[in-house]
Amino acid sequence: MARQERGSAGPDPASKGPVPGAAELDIWYFGVRLGEARYAFLAPLVTEVVRLGPLTRLPAAPTFLPGVFTHRGEILPVLDLSELLLRRAVSLRPGVRAAIVHAEPWRVAVVADEMEGLLHVPRRRVGPPPAGHAVRDFLQAVVPDDLGDIAVIDLPRLVAAARARSAPA
């Protein structure tokens, strides 16, 4: 499995390019770490990775929404992936990176303990989600590599579920 740190999703157009016929055999994920655990979601959801600017906290916000920040004149909500999945907040130290994702219909910035970046995975290595996983409701697949398993989550579904459970009645 290849790993590539970049600010955008998808194969690098400057690289040698995919082997003919390989496109349908491979999947690009975007990997993050939450504590020691590794998670990933589909890379095309990510539009860019940025350093998180000054955070404006929102009164009465749920814990998974630590605040908003301004990026190129746009105010984006920041979602704590660790809080959403594991109920343990990420330490938002200065300079922490955020992945800006488009989880229809919302555009949000996702933070985690660490950004691993792009992961290029042969489709044959993608396995079904195991029963009993801590976040199995949002798990799409599991990808093993030399560092251990990567849990692939359905990020749009996770964001929609967070929205649904927090929406005022």
Next chain:
Amino acid sequence: MSDSIQLLLFQLGARVFAARAENVRRIAGPSLERPEDGVESALGDPWDPRRGLVVEVAGEERTLLVDGVLGLKAVPDSDFQALPAFARDVLPTAALAGFAMLDEVATLVIDLPTLLREGKGAALAPSEETPRHA
């Protein structure tokens, strides 16, 4: 020349907020005669309430106790941004109207009549239990 919004800046606890000046009927204090008239809100409690923002809500006056009033500032309409849709959807209060860019800092603009109409109940966020188990 673009239209502008007149904002009143105030401090509540450690934070600075803004509100449309037109929504503030008057500023009470520094010696509030009846501090118990202050309404608790989703913004939390002041550390040392020395001022009160008196607002008309449904024909009655209600007061938001604050630590201080910092002044008025006119900002162009173009420097005002609505709350992002996702944040608006998950917040238990409808009183966060948006943001004004003040010296490149996104400052929360509070809808004071809505805030005081909601009271503190809006600060109680709904359950955050993650539905992990099918």
